Structures are given as C-alpha cells and as structure tokens.
Amino acid sequence: QKEVEQDPGPLSVPEGAIVSLNCTYSNSAFQYFMWYRQYSRKGPELLMYTYSSGNKEDGRFTAQVDKSSKYISLFIRDSQPSDSATYLCAMSAKTGRRALTFGSGTRLQVQP
Amino acid sequence: DTEVTQTPKHLVMGMTNKKSLKCEQHMGHRAMYWYKQKAKKPPELMFVYSYEKLSINESVPSRFSPECPNSSLLNLHLHALQPEDSALYLCASSQDTGTLDEKLFFGSGTQLSVL
Numbered sequence: 678q679k680e681v682e683q684d685p686g687p688l689s690v691p692e693g694a695i696v697s698l699n700c701t702y703s704n705s706a707f708q709y710f711m712w713y714r715q716y717s718r719k720g721p722e723l724l725m726y727t728y729s730s731g732n733k734e735d736g737r738f739t740a741q742v743d744k745s746s747k748y749i750s751l752f753i754r755d756s757q758p759s760d761s762a763t764y765l766c767a768m769s770a771k772t773g774r775r776a777l778t779f780g781s782g783t784r785l786q787v788q789p
Numbered sequence: 790d791t792e793v794t795q796t797p798k799h800l801v802m803g804m805t806n807k808k809s810l811k812c813e814q815h816m817g818h819r820a821m822y823w824y825k826q827k828a829k830k831p832p833e834l835m836f837v838y839s840y841e842k843l844s845i846n847e848s849v850p851s852r853f854s855p856e857c858p859n860s861s862l863l864n865l866h867l868h869a870l871q872p873e874d875s876a877l878y879l880c881a882s883s884q885d886t887g888t889l890d891e892k893l894f895f896g897s898g899t900q901l902s903v904l
Contacts, residue, residue, distance in 0.1 A: 720895035779831035
C-alpha cells in the first residue's frame with residue numbers, strides 16, 4: 678500500500694463548477710499537508726499549506742484536513758479553464774525522515 | 790522574490806556526454822533539493838542539501854553527482870547517463886530542513902532527453 682493515495686483522474690468539469698480533489702494517507706506521523714499545482718512541463722507551484730485538522734481558505738481555494746480519517750481535500754470554487762493542471766498533494770512528518778511524500782497527482786480539465 | 794531558477798530548460802545529451810544542470814535561488818533558503826519526475830508520475834527525491842552539506846542521498850546512481858557551491862547555488866553533474874534517465878529534473882528550496890515547516894518552492898525544471 679502506498680503511503681499517500683490520490684486518484685489520477687482525469688477529472689473533467691465545466692467552467693464554474695466546484696471541484697473536489699482528495700488524498701488519503703496511512704502514516705499517522707504526517708503533520709503538514711500541502712497542495713501543489715503543476716502545469717504541463719513546469720515545476721509544481723505551492724497552492725495551499727495546512728497544519729493539523731481543519732479548513733484553510735485562500736481565494737477560490739479551500740484546503741481541508743481530517744486527521745482522524747487520514748483524509749485531505751482541496752476545493753476549487755468557480756473553476757476556470759486556467760485551473761486545468763495536475764494537482765499534487767504532499768505531506769511531511771513531524772519526526773524521522775522529514776522529506777515530502779507526494780501523491781501521484783490528479784489531472785484536472787476545466788472545459789470552457 | 791520567490792523564484793527558483795533552473796538552466797537549461799531543455800537538454801539533449803548522448804550517453805557518453807558530460808553535462809551539468811544549474812539551479813539558483815535568492816530567498817535565503819538553506820535547504821536545496823533535486824527531484825526527478827517522469828511523465829504522469831509525482832516528483833521523486835534524489836538529493837537534499839542542508840546548509841551546503843549533503844544530508845540525503847536517495848541511493849541515486851553515481852552517474853548523477855550533486856554539488857552545492859554556496860547557499861544560493863545547486864548543480865547536478867551528469868555523466869554516462871542512460872536513456873531511462875530521461876525525465877524532468879526539478880530543483881527546489883526551502884527555508885531549513887531543521888524546522889518542520891518544509892514549504893518547498895520548485896523551479897520550472899530541466900527537461901532532459903538522453904539518446
């Protein structure tokens with residue numbers, strides 16, 4: 678079993694839709710949770726960063742962490758064609774090896 | 790400035806060539822990373838430098854040789870690569886691997902093709 682599971686998609690939605698992207702994880706040591714957006718042939722761009730359970734909002738983006746269920750989500754409101762990209766969840770542990778562990782990424786396509 | 794700059798953007802090399810990838814950041818970050826990313830896969834960690842010292846080597850073959858000349862620069866020297874080494878090579882930096890706050894900032898990558 679992978680430490681971090683993420684549906685690869687592709688996920689296709691119409692412009693203006695609410696998008697929900699999710700990851701599950703198995704390592705209870707993970708404390709920091711991130712979402713990266715990656716356009717084709719570009720480096721990942723940090724979108725959201727959260728610590729512990731709860732919600733964090735930034736513009737059209739909301740990150741949600743439920744540590745009891747080992748489940749994190751990224752919601753995108755009023756999705757735009759420019760949001761079409763691959764979204765990678767990433768997380769790191771509080772102790773031991775602290776390098777990021779990435780999910781496999783979900784490819785999102787927002788249709789105009 | 791939240792930019793990590795990588796050069797070149799594209800590189801084609803033969804299996805007997807020697808080339809180098811370069812990375813630069815001016816955010817005052819003390820940790821720098823090399824990742825390798827194959828198409829439709831997540832980035833895979835190769836090396837981590839913390840305060841200019843190599844702190845993590847993920848059992849990377851010796852044909853990849855990292856170098857950190859100073860806190861702003863990171864190089865990856867390539868020699869005798871194989872076609873399966875073709876990938877997007879990403880450089881990243883973060884404030885400090887000694888803290889728990891590991892927000893990584895990535896460069897745009899070097900798309901490497903080995904013929």
